[in-house]
Amino acid sequence: MTSTEITYAWAINHAMDEEMARDPRVVLFGQDVGRMGGVFGVTRNLFEKHGPERVRDVSIVEHFVVGGAVGAALGGLRPIAEVQFADFLLVAGDESFHKLPKWRYMHGGAFTIPVVIRAPSGIQGGVGAEHSQSPEGHYWHTPGLKIAVPSTPADAKGLLKSAIRDDDPVIFFETRRLYRVKGLVSDDPELLVPFGQASVRREGSDLTVVAWAGMVPEVLAAAEMLAAEGLSIEVIDPRTLVPFDWETVAASVRKTSRLLIVHEAPLTMGPGAEIASRAADELFAELDAPVRRLAGPDVPIPQNMALEQFCFPQVPEIVAAARELIRW
Amino acid sequence: MSDQDRADLLALYRQMARGRALEDRVNALTNSREFRGFFHPGRGQEGIQAGVCSVLRKDDYLLYAHRGLTYLTAKGMDPVRILGDFLGRVGGSTGGLGAGTVHCVDVENGIMGQGGTLGSSFTLSAGLGLASQVLKQDRIATAFFGDGASARGTFLEAGVTIAAWKLPVLWICENNGWAVSARLTDVQGTDDIAPRAAALGFYTEVVDGQDVRAVQAAARRASEKARAGQPAFIEAKTSRVEGHYTGDVQPYRDKDDVAQAKERDPLLLAQTQLIELGASDADVSSIWDEAVAEMAAAEDRARLSPEPTGDRIFEGLWA
Numbered sequence: 001m002t003s004t005e006i007t008y009a010w011a012i013n014h015a016m017d018e019e020m021a022r023d024p025r026v027v028l029f030g031q032d033v034g035r036m037g038g039v040f041g042v043t044r045n046l047f048e049k050h051g052p053e054r055v056r057d058v059s060i061v062e063h064f065v066v067g068g069a070v071g072a073a074l075g076g077l078r079p080i081a082e083v084q085f086a087d088f089l090l091v092a093g094d095e096s097f098h099k100l101p102k103w104r105y106m107h108g109g110a111f112t113i114p115v116v117i118r119a120p121s122g123i124q125g126g127v128g129a130e131h132s133q134s135p136e137g138h139y140w141h142t143p144g145l146k147i148a149v150p151s152t153p154a155d156a157k158g159l160l161k162s163a164i165r166d167d168d169p170v171i172f173f174e175t176r177r178l179y180r181v182k183g184l185v186s187d188d189p190e191l192l193v194p195f196g197q198a199s200v201r202r203e204g205s206d207l208t209v210v211a212w213a214g215m216v217p218e219v220l221a222a223a224e225m226l227a228a229e230g231l232s233i234e235v236i237d238p239r240t241l242v243p244f245d246w247e248t249v250a251a252s253v254r255k256t257s258r259l260l261i262v263h264e265a266p267l268t269m270g271p272g273a274e275i276a277s278r279a280a281d282e283l284f285a286e287l288d289a290p291v292r293r294l295a296g297p298d299v300p301i302p303q304n305m306a307l308e309q310f311c312f313p314q315v316p317e318i319v320a321a322a323r324e325l326i327r328w
Numbered sequence: 329m330s331d332q333d334r335a336d337l338l339a340l341y342r343q344m345a346r347g348r349a350l351e352d353r354v355n356a357l358t359n360s361r362e363f364r365g366f367f368h369p370g371r372g373q374e375g376i377q378a379g380v381c382s383v384l385r386k387d388d389y390l391l392y393a394h395r396g397l398t399y400l401t402a403k404g405m406d407p408v409r410i411l412g413d414f415l416g417r418v419g420g421s422t423g424g425l426g427a428g429t430v431h432c433v434d435v436e437n438g439i440m441g442q443g444g445t446l447g448s449s450f451t452l453s454a455g456l457g458l459a460s461q462v463l464k465q466d467r468i469a470t471a472f473f474g475d476g477a478s479a480r481g482t483f484l485e486a487g488v489t490i491a492a493w494k495l496p497v498l499w500i501c502e503n504n505g506w507a508v509s510a511r512l513t514d515v516q517g518t519d520d521i522a523p524r525a526a527a528l529g530f531y532t533e534v535v536d537g538q539d540v541r542a543v544q545a546a547a548r549r550a551s552e553k554a555r556a557g558q559p560a561f562i563e564a565k566t567s568r569v570e571g572h573y574t575g576d577v578q579p580y581r582d583k584d585d586v587a588q589a590k591e592r593d594p595l596l597l598a599q600t601q602l603i604e605l606g607a608s609d610a611d612v613s614s615i616w617d618e619a620v621a622e623m624a625a626a627e628d629r630a631r632l633s634p635e636p637t638g639d640r641i642f643e644g645l646w647a
């Protein structure tokens with residue numbers, strides 16, 4: 001099967017297009033996903049190809065977007081629901097923290113909830129405190145949800161296809177900074193990326209860095225710079241937070257004896273705390289240095305584009321933190 | 329006045345009696361502390377639930393509310409499963425997760441559950457209606473709720489979407505004038521809920537919820553509209569006879585108000601109508617006796633099922 005170089009946004013589009021062609025129960029709704037093709041162009045052509053019955057625009061109704069997706073799944077559809085920004089998922093708090101993860105369990109497992117919520121996240125373009133967040137930690141703290149955080153076009157496609165075929169609810173975080181990034185993506189409509197399998201983005205022996213979504217390119221750039229100094233960094237991208245491939249992380253830490261976690265969400269109670277805590281608990285004897293986290297600062301994200309750059313870890317900080325840990 | 333009218337009303341009366349007899353058992357379990365959760369009695373509101381469910385098909389969807397149990401049994405659910413949930417038994421519909429009415433489920437009879445947060449059923453019913461429309465199933469999605477829950481923002485968000493997409497959805501507001509201790513007119517600006525639904529584009533009916541035949545007639549018209557793609561809404565004016573939950577002595581409420589509510593009991597009204605239609609006292613009382621016996625036997629059977637062990641909590645989170 002051939003591969004084509006396409007953007008992360010287009011890879012997501014292809015995943016939806018292929019799955020809608022494969023399964024008539026897959027429907028898509030959200031703001032501007034129809035004729036416009038999405039405010040970021042991610043759903044282009046789907047309305048024309050799959051028709052107004054299955055691709056629907058909605059008004060400003062986030063409670064409906066998430067709650068309606070749960071109801072549609074109860075009724076036998078496999079909805080993909082888009083919120084324009086991941087931040088807006090918090091508008092639908094009851095639906096995303098309660099209905100989506102709990103309806104099946106509360107009712108004794110009587111239902112499956114095959115819903116995918118697509119949520120564009122992260123800092124880009126001066127859109128401010130309520131359009132820039134990375135809220136995956138909130139959802140990781142909520143039992144009953146699977147969470148995908150792809151960092152490459154190939155993973156975006158393969159993970160979204162898996163998400164659509166999954167009988168459990170998935171929150172699919174798309175990094176807006178990556179939408180225009182290109183990469184080779186298989187044209188094989190049956191090539192899925194399984195959940196719960198981390199990808200070792202770069203092999204190394206001195207330090208393990210765990211990063212996902214928009215932080216993966218930054219960490220890889222840092223690793224390249226450190227390589228010039230003779231420092232060898234292993235970069236692990238978990239690709240999904242639920243399920244989380246702890247085995248791959250643990251095996252890497254056993255090899256490097258050092259662990260750094262890098263994420264965009266704020267530091268305090270962020271997802272890195274969970275990984276660090278687990279490492280301290282299970283890998284204490286393996287570690288030659290403290291487990292460290294680099295994360296967004298504990299402030300709302302300002303709209304000023306110069307200032308928002310201070311709200312997620314930058315390459316020089318990653319380089320400095322890595323050096324310090326290796327020389328510990 | 330025909331034999332058919334009498335038979336129809338007897339059937340409605342039977343469903344109201346079953347709901348009330350089941351509720352009596354749950355109240356007894358609550359008072360004896362064998363059931364230690366909250367139960368919200370539906371005494372006085374059985375006519376709405378029995379009347380609406382009488383026009384639904386087995387495969388029509390039901391999202392019920394917290395008030396009473398009549399919708400569950402009238403829609404076809406086995407009371408053994410319901411009591412199993414109250415008693416926290418593995419044989420309950422939630423497989424031992426119980427305890428209480430909140431999450432009873434019966435997919436075969438279209439009973440799709442209930443959320444613990446009021447107003448959830450607006451968006452969920454919209455989604456169920458969407459599924460029926462896309463899959464060309466001709467099923468309608470119904471959701472029951474109170475006057476209090478009608479104030480939730482989800483009412484508007486789901487309502488506008490249901491109207492825009494012409495989804496086969498029927499909403500039933502049981503307007504009893506109270507939300508716990510809050511009188512409707514103290515916390516909302518109007519007595520009437522239906523005009524809001526009309527403003528969104530719903531077909532609306534306002535009906536005396538104590539008159540089960542009037543409810544049935546309104547529900548017949550409304551469900552036909554919904555099935556044809558005209559979203560519909562019934563506001564049933566009713567009274568809450570008991571407290572918000574079993575054990576609530578209602579210090580916030582006038583004694584007269586409760587006394588009036590008791591006089592307008594839908595079962596008593598139906599009894600009078602039945603006698604007018606030529607039914608005998610014996611016909612009427614035998615229906616009640618049968619309902620009581622059915623629910624006593626259901627409780628005995630529910631008790632035969634074991635309680636779950638602690639590892640039950642880890643079952644069923646994932647598909």
Ligand SMILES: Cc1ncc(C[n+]2csc(CCOP(=O)(O)OP(=O)(O)O)c2C)c(N)n1
Nearest residue numbers: 395444445446474475476477504506507508
């Ligand atoms: C979102 C939410 N807020 C509050 C509650 C607590 N609560 C449960 S029932 C109830 C009153 C509801 O009144 P109404 O909708 O009129 O129904 P009724 O009890 O009168 O049948 C309240 C406040 C809840 N379960 N969910």
Ligand SMILES: [Mg+2]
Nearest residue numbers: 474475506507
């Ligand atoms: Mg009320």
